[in-house]
């Protein structure tokens with residue numbers, strides 16, 4: 045089972061802090077990999093503006109780096125900052141790591157593109173680069189290309205990776221960090237199979253196994269929506285479902301839970317929006333997850349979310365205090381991230397809950413599926 | 424001494440060892456009660472006096488002679504129309520276990536003479552092809568254990584139901600909901616549906632028992648089972664009852680029974696579960712329904728609006744229409760409209776390599792509520808043996824191909840596919856049904872299995888019984904003869920319906936729990952399937968295991 049940790053704090057902190065906290069949960073993973081996603085980022089060496097675009101990934105060869113440079117240059121992306129990691133390659137298991145990429149690009153001229161079109165263009169750029177790497181024997185890996193998002197994925201023991209990549213040098217900080225210590229399950233070790241997964245500002249990470257993976261994947265692929273590809277991990281569909289619900293169906297965040305774990309007919313019979321939700325459940329029937337999973341998500345506005353599958357067979361807890369909150373797959377993870385909190389306020393969501401850490405980080409918001417939610421267009 | 428030459432034999436003269444079933448009768452146990460001969464549906468056996476010569480040689484008195492012993496015994500008839508059908512009713516009624524049929528393991532010459540009087544052999548039942556089916560060989564091998572404790576089938580809550588009816592893509596659903604436009608009707612039903620068997624093919628007691636059982640499943644057990652009528656309508660009291668919501672009304676090419684149905688619409692208390700338009704049947708593709716004259720009783724004649732005692736063949740095609748595309752389109756629209764667009768309407772076709780083209784038409788028809796494909800192993804009340812045995816397409820690959828076609832178009836959630844034909848042929852009803860569901864079916868229809876499991880039908884695929892077409896059903900399941908159908912108590916049938924669906928429900932959980940599935944029916948979860956046949960695995964796009 046994978047171990048998950050998320051910290052969201054008003055004061056930016058180093059990713060290394062999360063990695064040390066993850067050691068508390070170390071019984072749970074075999075050290076086959078680490079995935080990190082940072083939002084609300086800042087660099088000591090560069091004055092980052094949150095609308096600048098960050099490319100995260102790995103160039104495995106010099107040739108790949110050169111191709112990347114010419115590709116980006118040709119599309120008018122001007123490199124503003126190239127974060128050089130202090131890499132100690134003796135601590136990194138993989139050998140083919142020519143350069144870890146965390147590069148900041150100037151926002152190009154949008155040329156009258158709408159926001160959606162511009163965001164599609166960013167995603168297309170990432171997909172094209174990914175494809176280019178795959179076409180060249182996997183010599184270029186691109187995790188994200190988006191404003192205010194850094195992603196790092198590597199194979200090995202999390203803390204050791206942190207040391208190997210020099211994450212303890214405090215040169216990068218962020219307000220929100222998601223981390224996953226991976227336990228290799230069914231689908232081989234592949235950097236793209238490492239959580240968190242990312243698409244257009246939306247990211248999720250999951251523990252457990254997605255037993256309904258194949259039907260969900262087939263349905264998502266059938267939608268022919270750009271970016272709904274990959275699926276090296278069965279958990280990637282959770283990210284794409286969240287993207288589909290919020291960005292394609294334009295439903296509020298509260299609808300996510302209704303789609304992945306809909307209520308029973310008897311429960312919907314007494315729900316104020318039962319009629320709409322029954323139809324939604326039928327239309328989105330192929331997106332029902334079967335768990336057991338805890339899904340932890342972050343959105344572009346730094347909102348963090350935790351939901352469980354319907355069976356609630358995964359432990360996941362949220363705890364903290366105003367200004368700093370943590371979500372972890374184990375209670376000890378919370379303890380390690382926010383030790384000085386009121387533990388009586390820790391919350392373990394049940395099957396019907398969606399836990400939200402809002403961007404203001406003042407207090408937790410907990411939605412129950414039996415509550416009505418605002419449905420601006422459809423109610 | 425009779426000269427052998429003078430024995431008259433016709434080409435169709437047979438002896439008992441030429442017949443598929445040989446009666447074994449133990450004279451030492453027989454009390455000559457006569458129960459067997461009177462119950463035998465085909466008069467295959469008769470009581471007869473026999474004489475046995477016992478040569479006698481008295482040495483001391485140097486006299487020779489014969490003595491004759493007379494006895495009464497049961498004998499088997501050998502003429503084709505009275506050949507034993509192996510139903511076993513004689514053994515069932517014998518108080519002393521003195522009689523019973525045994526299958527003849529030798530080649531059965533009778534087969535060459537079943538076509539008498541210029542008529543090809545007709546029968547009921549299904550394809551006489553015994554042995555494990557492809558479905559029987561599929562196992563559920565993706566056990567969720569590596570990272571997770573498996574689910575507890577007894578403790579966890581399972582959602583086993585499926586959806587019947589056209590489902591809109593989410594974007595369109597939200598748009599129409601917002602705009603207050605028509606949303607196609609759907610039904611949440613149990614994925615094992617009692618397949619279409621007509622009131623006419625089935626006896627009134629069988630039909631009533633099924634309906635009672637279905638009502639009990641819905642109203643007491645909470646299992647939303649629905650049943651399809653088959654062609655020939657539905658008794659008026661059912662049409663006007665609240666039970667109509669558990670019934671799928673079938674319309675077929677003879678349109679029998681629809682006068683009654685249309686007239687009852689204003690008085691209906693609720694809508695039917697769905698309307699099934701029958702284009703084809705797996706057991707006899709290209710044939711319409713056939714109700715033989717001796718099954719057209721007074722009641723049946725009234726329901727169907729025909730005179731009593733006439734053969735009721737339905738034409739093979741819906742005569743009023745030119746092509747299946749046009750037919751499907753017009754009929755689906757007409758039926759939808761007749762029920763105020765509140766009832767799902769779907770076609771039933773026979774398994775065929777052309778099933779995909781029908782499906783692609785349905786995808787473009789916004790009123791089509793699903794598609795039912797009936798494979799070659801489906802049962803029927805009456806058909807030519809050649810149709811039963813050699814015409815049609817097995818369900819597994821036909822269903823899979825159609826499903827994958829929908830997947831390629833991203834429409835697999837929009838048109839629910841239902842599969843039928845041979846599900847539970849060897850008793851593995853839940854396993855067969857779940858295998859089809861994981862191959863992509865939204866549910867399955869079971870007919871013959873229901874007759875066997877709830878009515879005690881004696882038929883099998885080794886030629887046993889299968890005389891459903893002749894109205895002499897020894898169990899009273901497919902007969903309109905009151906003397907026969909009163910053997911069947913509707914309450915007992917209802918009890919069996921409840922037993923069957925309760926156990927299917929348990930077995931579904933037993934299959935789903937180790938796969939880690941409980942929240943939704945694992946439609947299309949093909950990664951959970953394996954088969955020990957590389958060719959079948961390749962064709963079905965599932966894993967080969969050995």
Ligand code: SF4
Pocket residue numbers: 444446459462463464465466467468506507508509510511512513514523524
């Ligand atoms: S098995 Fe059936 S058909 Fe054969 S003799 Fe007995 S009752 Fe008659």
Ligand code: SF4
Pocket residue numbers: 547548874879880881882883887888889890891892895896897898899900901
């Ligand atoms: S028992 Fe009745 S229904 Fe079954 S095969 Fe015989 S005649 Fe047909």
